[in-house]
Amino acid sequence: xxxxxxxxxxEVTEMGQExxxxxxxxxxxxxxxxxxxxxxRGLELLIYFNNNVPIDDSGMPEDRFSAKMPNAxxxxxxxxxxxxxxxxxxxxxxxxxxxxxTQYFGPGTRLLVL
Amino acid sequence: QxxxxxxxxxxxxxEGAIASLNCTYSDRGSQSFFWYRxxxxxxxxxxxxxxxxxDKEDGRFTAQLNKASQYVSLLIRDSQPSDSATYLCAVExxxxxxxxxxxxxxxx
Numbered sequence: 234x235x236x237x238x239x240x241x242x243x244e245v246t247e248m249g250q251e252x253x254x255x256x257x258x259x260x261x262x263x264x265x266x267x268x269x270x271x272x273x274r275g276l277e278l279l280i281y282f283n284n285n286v287p288i289d290d291s292g293m294p295e296d297r298f299s300a301k302m303p304n305a306x307x308x309x310x311x312x313x314x315x316x317x318x319x320x321x322x323x324x325x326x327x328x329x330x331x332x333x334x335t336q337y338f339g340p341g342t343r344l345l346v347l
Numbered sequence: 348q349x350x351x352x353x354x355x356x357x358x359x360x361x362e363g364a365i366a367s368l369n370c371t372y373s374d375r376g377s378q379s380f381f382w383y384r385x386x387x388x389x390x391x392x393x394x395x396x397x398x399x400x401x402d403k404e405d406g407r408f409t410a411q412l413n414k415a416s417q418y419v420s421l422l423i424r425d426s427q428p429s430d431s432a433t434y435l436c437a438v439e440x441x442x443x444x445x446x447x448x449x450x451x452x453x454x455x
Contacts, residue, residue, distance in 0.1 A: 278442055278443065281442065334437075334443055338390035
C-alpha cells in the first residue's frame, strides 16, 4: 500500500512568493495532520482535519498560513507570502479514526525561503 | 502550555548495550504516550505506545510509564548501529505534543 504522499519533496523560493505544499493521506484514514519541524522548535502541529473538516488550527503561526482539505484524498498547506523564517521541513501525517495518535508520516517537504 | 521534555543528547552507547531514553511531561491528564524514531533526513515512525503504568515490551524495545511521576522511558536492549536515530517522545493531550527528541548513537 502507498503511504502518505507529499509533494514537492524540496522547494526553494524567494521571500514574498506563495508556496503550496500538497499531501495525499493513506486511503481510508480519517485524520490528516500538518506538522512543521525545525532544529529550534522541534516538531510542531500546525493543523489537523477529521473527515476533511479542520478541527484544531491553533498551531498555525499566523494568517500567512492556510490549509484546506477539499476531499478525503487531498490537502494543501499554503504560505503567502513566504518568509525566510518559514524555512523548515513540513510533514503531513494521517491516521484512522479509532487510533488517532497512531500517525503515519509522509516523507516531508523541505522548504527553503531565501 | 503543555510540555514534553527530553534530553537532547547525543546519547552514545556501545553496540550490545542498553540504551535508556527518558521523557517527562507536564499534563497530568495525558493518557497516551508514544515513541517515534526518526532517522536523519527521514520522517518519524511510530515504534511503541503505552497507555498503562508499568512496562510494555516489544522485541528489544521496552516502554516504561509512571504517571505519578509524569515520566515515560524507552529502553533498547542489545543496541545495534541501526538503532542510531533521534527518538521522539510524544504525549497525547487532545493532540500529540512532541518532545525535542534525543539523538542516539550506537557505536560498533
